Amino acid sequence: MSDRILQMEGISKSFFGVQVLKNAQLEVRKGEVHVLLGENGAGKSTMIKILSGAYKREEGKIYLNGEELPILTPKEVIDKGISVIYQEFNLNPHVSIWENIFMGKEFTKHGIIDSSKSKSEAKKYMELIGLDCEPDLLVGNLSIAQKQMVEIAKAISMDVKVLVLDEPTASITDKETERLFSIVRELKAKGIGIIYISHRMSELFEIGDRCSVMRDGEYIDTVELSKTSVEELTKMMVGRSVSFERYQNKALDTKSEVLKVENLNYKKLLKNVSFHLHKGEILGMSGLVGAGRTELAKCIIGAYTKSSGTVYLNGNEYSNASICKSIDHGIVYLSEDRKDEGLVLMHSLKDNIALPNLSLFGKFMLSKSKMECTAKESVEKLMIKAHSTDIQAKNLSGGNQQKVVIAKWLLTNAQIFIFDEPTRGIDVGARDEIYQIMGKLVKEGKSIIMISSDIPEIQKMCDRVLVLKDGEITADVKNTTELTQEKILSYALTGGK
Numbered sequence: 001m002s003d004r005i006l007q008m009e010g011i012s013k014s015f016f017g018v019q020v021l022k023n024a025q026l027e028v029r030k031g032e033v034h035v036l037l038g039e040n041g042a043g044k045s046t047m048i049k050i051l052s053g054a055y056k057r058e059e060g061k062i063y064l065n066g067e068e069l070p071i072l073t074p075k076e077v078i079d080k081g082i083s084v085i086y087q088e089f090n091l092n093p094h095v096s097i098w099e100n101i102f103m104g105k106e107f108t109k110h111g112i113i114d115s116s117k118s119k120s121e122a123k124k125y126m127e128l129i130g131l132d133c134e135p136d137l138l139v140g141n142l143s144i145a146q147k148q149m150v151e152i153a154k155a156i157s158m159d160v161k162v163l164v165l166d167e168p169t170a171s172i173t174d175k176e177t178e179r180l181f182s183i184v185r186e187l188k189a190k191g192i193g194i195i196y197i198s199h200r201m202s203e204l205f206e207i208g209d210r211c212s213v214m215r216d217g218e219y220i221d222t223v224e225l226s227k228t229s230v231e232e233l234t235k236m237m238v239g240r241s242v243s244f245e246r247y248q249n250k251a252l253d254t255k256s257e258v259l260k261v262e263n264l265n266y267k268k269l270l271k272n273v274s275f276h277l278h279k280g281e282i283l284g285m286s287g288l289v290g291a292g293r294t295e296l297a298k299c300i301i302g303a304y305t306k307s308s309g310t311v312y313l314n315g316n317e318y319s320n321a322s323i324c325k326s327i328d329h330g331i332v333y334l335s336e337d338r339k340d341e342g343l344v345l346m347h348s349l350k351d352n353i354a355l356p357n358l359s360l361f362g363k364f365m366l367s368k369s370k371m372e373c374t375a376k377e378s379v380e381k382l383m384i385k386a387h388s389t390d391i392q393a394k395n396l397s398g399g400n401q402q403k404v405v406i407a408k409w410l411l412t413n414a415q416i417f418i419f420d421e422p423t424r425g426i427d428v429g430a431r432d433e434i435y436q437i438m439g440k441l442v443k444e445g446k447s448i449i450m451i452s453s454d455i456p457e458i459q460k461m462c463d464r465v466l467v468l469k470d471g472e473i474t475a476d477v478k479n480t481t482e483l484t485q486e487k488i489l490s491y492a493l494t495g496g497k
Helices: 044-052 074-080 097-101 115-129 144-156 174-189 201-207 230-238 293-301 323-328 338-342 349-361 368-381 398-410 428-443 455-461 485-494
Strands: 004-015 018-029 033-038 059-064 067-069 082-085 162-166 193-197 210-215 218-224 253-266 270-279 282-287 308-313 316-318 331-334 416-420 447-451 464-469 472-478
Touching: 004 044, 018 033, 018 044, 018 059, 018 193, 018 210, 033 044, 033 201, 033 230, 044 074, 044 082, 044 162, 044 193, 074 082, 082 144, 097 115, 097 144, 115 144, 115 174, 144 174, 174 193, 174 201, 201 230, 210 230, 218 230, 230 428, 253 293, 270 282, 270 293, 270 447, 270 472, 282 293, 282 455, 282 485, 293 323, 293 331, 293 416, 293 447, 323 331, 331 398, 338 398, 349 368, 349 398, 368 398, 398 428, 416 428, 428 447, 428 455, 447 455, 455 485, 464 485, 472 485
Parallel strands: 018 218, 033 193, 033 210, 082 162, 162 193, 282 447, 282 464, 331 416, 416 447
Antiparallel strands: 004 018, 004 059, 059 067, 210 218, 253 270, 253 308, 308 316, 464 472
């Protein structure tokens, strides 16, 4: 087609003998937002890294405006007009906005950098995207959304033809998302082709034109977003139907109380928090960022020392003095920050699973064979996608990293699992698998506290919902069909008043 700006065809790539891309393809038109969709591990990131020059393709061709591109360096790719904005921004936090925008292509005068012209030129690009601050402000002092805008300004300053946005709304607010979408539409109007990667299905229909789906490293299909549905895209992504129905928990035993918290206080962040948890229950915990949900979880497990209050475990007062003591008593916490708090990224899958369970593998010397056997059992049981138990945790997709975190705590035979944002940053297929794992846990008589900012997720999985606002519980309600998103938000924003 004459309006085709980018074409990738027959792209193949493998790592250590494992095929991660097989005959993959992607076509982007001028002035369109083309969504690239797939589960974690489907090959999206590898595809984009090949486009950016970070990885070399083994097979296949790439065309830009009809011109076949040879294998290029990342710098050469940028010079051609292809720019990628990753979740982890490629900015220097210790220098100014204008220095970041023109890094490597500075304006000079008599052999030295012309800072005056650089600032005025930077200001033009900043105004184009609505970044309202001074160009000599340090990037390290900017918010996530502002850093994202600096990346966009940097891209359009290089006469960008194709812009890739990787999970651009993962760490920004709804208001900032609206501003980003406005910028995207402006870039689209200028004829720039935009590749948009996101796991947030609802926003794809708001901002996207067409969508290409990948699964297991292969191209599945391209569809017009105006002519498809979440259910159809999900089935294409995972190769099966995924249920969006409410989970029917038949394991709940309301006569058996496993955990009770009374008048718990922590600094000024938690105020007289009281609640209880039943055996076999999935208790949802909702609220805005900063409401105190994570602080409450960490006070329960002993990571934070509560100011006052009492915790009861199976009817007995429990002194949760440390994380180790909580683990010994069967209470485990799966952190929202799995990369920094949940896993040792440089260690293998096998080592991460064994780490909190070393006593199971020997007293004086660890049995490597037993560790290997246990890790393989976990991989099979939780359907972890990994070609080897020796793979480093950092090389696993987000959903598979989350499963490794679950696997290591399952070995402790814990009775209470606190899941903090269990599906953040993972795709709909991996989410469904996490939900299935949670369902199996409660069937085995375990109890779950599920902290989530995703209200539909709370509505889908939980028996009862606690809502926190400014460190206080503003609602403790059964999760019925009458509990709408609006009601939950009302409790979170105004306390229901």
